[in-house]
Amino acid sequence: MECEVAREALSARIDGEHEPVPARRVDEHLASCPDCQQWHAQMNSQMQLLRGLIASDRTRMTPVADTVPHPPAPTLPGRRPGIGWARIALAAVGAVQLVLAVIQAAGGNVGLQVGHSMGGHVVNESTAWSIALGIAMLVAAALPAAALGVAVVGAVFTAVLSGYVVADGLAGAVGAVRMLSHLPALAGVVLTVLVWRRFTAEPPRPDRDATPTLDDITLPDNASRGRRRGHLWPTDGNAA
Structure with missing residues (x-):
C-alpha cells in the first residue's frame, strides 16, 4: 500500500469518517512504515491539541441566548384622543x-x-x-x-x-x-x-404568545446555522 493512500485513510479515521480502504490493511502498512508512524503521531497530537483548545473555549463562551438582544417590551397602544x-x-x-x-x-x-x-x-x-x-x-x-x-x-x-x-x-x-x-x-x-x-x-396588540422561530434568533459573527449531517459510515474497515 502506498503511503499516500494509507495517510488518506488514517486522516479519515481521525476525523471519524469512512476509510477508503480496509482498516486492517492500513494498520499493517502503519506497523511497517516509520514515516507513516511519525506522520500519524503528529496528526494525533495536533488533533488532541485542537480538541483541547475547543473544549477550553467552550467553557469561556457566553451562551448564544445571552448575546441575543432582547426586543423592548411591547407597549399597549394608548387611548386615542377624543x-x-x-x-x-x-x-x-x-x-x-x-x-x-x-x-x-x-x-x-x-x-x-x-x-x-x-x-x-x-x-x-x-x-x-x-x-x-x-x-x-x-x-x-x-x-x-x-x-x-x-x-x-x-x-x-x-x-x-x-x-x-x-x-x-x-x-x-x-x-x-x-x-x-x-x-x-x-x-x-x-x-x-x-x-x-x-x-x-387603533393598532392591533402584539401577540405576546408567539413562539419564536429560528429566523428570530440572531447568531454571533462568523456563525452559521449549520446543516444536518448525512449518514456516518462505520470506521471498522468492513469495506471490501
Missing part, C-alpha cells in the same frame, strides 16, 4: 333619545301640531324606533365593536327621516319643536360613526 368623550357623548345622546321616546309613549306632546296628529299606530311605531335607536346608541358607546351596525341603520333612518321632516315642515304639518326633537338621532349617528372610526384605527 375616544373617551365621543363614547360619553354617544351614551348621553342615547339617553336623550330614550327620554323623548318615553315622553311620546306616555302621551306627551313632542312637537306635534294640533290638527295634524298622527294615528295611534304610527305614534307607537315612531316610539319603538326611538327606543331602539336609544338602546343601540348606548350599546355602541359601551361596545365600540358594535358601532358599525348601529351607524349603518341609524344613517339610513335619519336620511329617510330628514326627507319626511323637510316635506312635512314645508307643508306645515310639523313645527320647530318637532323638528328639533329629531336632532338627537342625527347627532347619535355622527357620534356612532366617530366611535367606530376611532375604534378601528
